Amino acid sequence: MMHTNIDRETLRALADEGNETALDRLADLADAAGDLGELSELLDEGCAHAGFLLTRRAVANGDPRELGRIADAGYDEAGRELERLLSASGERVEERGVPG
Secondary structure (H helix, E strand, O other): OOOOOOOHHHHHHHHHOOOHHHHHHHHHHHHHHOOHHHHHHHHHOOOHHHHHHHHHHHHHHOOHHHHHHHHHOOOHHHHHHHHHHHHHHHHHHHHOOOOO
């Protein structure tokens, strides 16, 4: 199988034509570059893979606001991760004897 590098412009053109694989590849490139702005734009375009990548970053950073924003943009897994984070946070508060 031949491995080729396709330039960003070609990926963008394919994504604009509805090719989800090209959209996912753009998300991978943005993630590798640490370009959260582009990842957010791709999520707004409906790229679930961008939502996954952003959610993974927000979970790693323990960032509930970002998880809420991602969930509001339509990536449901971010909402589940937000609930998990908030539940875990409530458990820690209760362990310290502070009412949650």
